[in-house]
Amino acid sequence: MPLLSKAWLDRHVGMNYYISDCEGIGGRVKQSLEDFIVEEVLIDGQVVPTSLTQKPMPKIISKPGPWTWMIIEKRGIDAITLLLILSKRLGIDARDISFGGLKDALAITSQVVSVRGLSINNVPRELSKNIRVLEVFSMDRAFTTRDIWGNEFTVRVRGINEAGRDNITCIINQVMERGLPTYYGYQRFGLKRPNSHIIGKYIILGKFEEAINELLTHAYPTEPPRIREAREFIARTGNYAKALELIPRGYRYYPERAVLRHLSSNPRDFGNAIRKLPHELLTIYIEAYQSYIFNLALSERIGRNLPINMAVQGDMVVLLDERGLPTRHMIHVNEAMTNKVNELVKRSRAIPVAHLVGYSTKLLPGPQGDIELEVLRREGVDPSMFRVKSIPRLLIRGGYRPLFIRPSIFNISISGNDLTLVFRLPRGNYATVFLRELMKSGQPEVDFT
Template identity: 30%
Template structure:
């Protein structure tokens, strides 16, 4: 294993690589076409129902912005659009969305640059997050500088089949400003003012100097008006929060609720993701292999059944893991208290105690954002059958992943590059 040399990854809990190769280096998204994603739907659409199912292909569109633009073009609320998975901006992505109460003619009238919207059927139910079979990726890493590219790619391709750390990638926390988990922590604490100040006021060096200065000024003064005027239009969500604050001074909770519900809910989810990454890195720091089940660890089976590793069942668990029947998993905490069963649970509880967050806080946050956070298990390893090709200084990777797994988590093991080269 190799410890990451990048402070940003360390801050987000992505502390280790499990491969010992030097890395290919290179740039992951020289153009959007270098990162192509195709969603594999869970169910085929039907012929009837109030929800129109559409295949959406977009190039270089931020997900929430695309949905709001599509809704605006149809003259409807963006809350009538739902999806099974959130896709990256700097990419060419194909996915499915459901739109309530519209017909094919309305969709045909949507004309947005680099967006294609094709009706494919109807459904009695809207799409829900996670309601997909998985995603297929076709990725090109350009300008690789690492030594002996072919040997590196071969080694990492073999290792991918065994499993990489199933980290939540940089996109989960914000690409230019990785703050979503910090906002989520403040929401869980019930400190809505701190949540607003973090979301709007925390500046990062990858932003323009003007935007950084506007954020700092807002932190110092607390005045929303000048920030609304100064922030560029592409920061529409920050402006929406500020507009809410201008309309109801001091009501930071109401200001946050000016955000789309799905975006608001992602803050708390990002905090859970941050905890997962940190505990997984602690496990790796112990020198424990991803495929080595330890007594007291949780197990997640392919059919959704849960169990716990014991000294008595450890051998048979190892057999089941090799056959793909189950995986070691970490419990991501939520509103439903669970008994601590092992070292990883103890670490998770210690991190929550450090932040002063309880199960009751998750329940309160669920009421605030409108999404339940019961807690869930997530496998510690992501496995991928990667097809790789080296052409000159470029590396092509093709693979599929289950829902909620990050292609950049696979790519970072190959590249071992600064995370900014992967956004």
């Protein structure tokens, strides 16, 4: 039987099962920012380094054009905050800023960010005390997800248990044999406030008052006391003008302050209050709910003892390129081709996938399609709702995501009760999902922050 997680947060974000059944190593991560280093890996395999690892800068050839590519190192900054700071500091519309992928907030990270309409001579090296520009290049196009292979992680897990050394080998062997589930990790939903998917669900249901209440008034125990008190005040009084004084200024609480400013003058206008949030943030909320549905369906597949590292009849399988990344070539597996398809999977030339539900999703008959249909029915939603009619620009088309990956592990070392890991994951995957398998924490809201 699959091993069921006992952690409240795991169940809250849809990660109900582990793929390994070995005892966890325990421990905590992110005790300092230096414990969690994330470096972008470009599509050609070059690493975009942080200043900590002292790896060489990637060889990027400048080209004349309207775009500037910046290698940015940030410390403890989330993606939305980075976008807001860049927009304000550089005087650039947020729509003219692009990057290949979101990076962990509670970490030291490096990545390429591109900006349109900015000369390389006008790029400051210090964008804030926690954001540095390490290198700049003139380019003829934007930097996008297609330019990255994934990320390299250097992670320290502190305080592992006495059996940790033996358990590490057991867990890693099972993960490599069975495949690591491609769950969306904690940071997709929030660790201190794991509710982005809840807000997203309310938005696609058109329940804007409930979305606002979740954003403003739901106080989570890991938040600072001052913030919990402010949220409880809003829930108790509905005094939005006074609440605006209680919620701190700054990028971290920008969403709360944006809707509070509108509600201070228009107390019941929840729809337009939601529209005060940036389109990029609203999209993140909807995609977080999409990710939650994916997690639930993947958990259900594991719970039914269906393999994630092999295709079964009715599955969709995507062919992989020479780098091991998904292409656009899809196969709908029937009984006659199952064995041949699974030979491709074993050779890392194909991989089974599940839906990222969106307005264009068409569920197919078969075990995976049946699971996804059951999950949507339990949630009370259908794919058409991912086209939010009351916010016309807010529409999520949908797509596919592999069911499993295998981490590329470069180094494992133990010093005392601390474990250090260096590994790579393809783009779109989360180091915390791999660490979750290793640690099997009963309180990830504490052990991962």
